[in-house]
Amino acid sequence: MRIFATISRKLRRDESGMAATEFGLLVVxxxxxxxxxxxxxxxxxxRAQLQGVLNDVAxxxxxxxxxxxxxxxTTTEERIENAIKDRVNxxxxxxxxxxxxxxFYEFSGVGNAEKLLTDVNGNxxxxxxxxxxFEDINSNxxxxxxxxxxGQGGADDIVYYDVTITMPRIVPVMTLIGVPANYTINARAAVRNQPFADQAIPPTVCGP
Structure with missing residues (x-):
């Protein structure tokens, strides 16, 4: 029993290997x-590169x-899309x-409904x-x-770009802690076409 007590006291005082154990607990x-x-x-x-490419292409x-x-x-819209893809890839x-x-006809139209010109009942x-x-911006x-x-519209129109890319994470192990397997990255830009011609005036449409 005395031998076991001596060994037990030595083990309690022995700290060799503690660093490795602590590192093993902390490394994960x-x-x-x-x-x-x-x-x-x-x-x-x-995201920064995508936004930069979009701004330049726009x-x-x-x-x-x-x-x-x-x-x-075959169209300007298709070449714009391919320019974005080729440069971001x-x-x-x-x-x-x-x-x-x-x-859009003007910046204020981005994200909004077509403009009411007459609202008879004021609702x-x-x-x-x-x-x-109402002002029929898209003439439909x-x-x-x-x-x-x-599409790109015409002279002096506002063009709004909304680009979303989905791609696998560069560190797949992040999914182990509940992070989605893919990035979803978005970039937006709104620019005005140059006045190379007179801007088309939207027609006014009224109910019967």
């Missing part, structure tokens, strides 16, 4: 923090005949893209039966909750 949360910081940094980098597209030489597409691995191009809504009138003859029309 430490790596999660470091990988998380790297993951967020990369996501911020891709400015190039404001002229009457924008120069997108080297990018495929250098940093965004296996990304899929959703690119919307919408034109702030378009009522065809009351004979309300119907009152729309979005005042925009698809």
């Amino acid at each position: 949360p430490l790596m999660i923090v470091l990988l998380g910081a790297f993951d967020l940094g990369y996501q911020s980098y891709v 400015r190039t597209a404001t002229v009457e005949t924008p120069d997108f030489t080297g990018y495929t597409g 250098n940093i965004a691995r296996n990304a899929s893209y959703t690119i919307n191009q919408t034109n 702030g809504q378009y009522d065809s039966a009351d004979g309300d009138c 003859g119907a009152f729309d909750l979005s005042a925009g029309a698809s």
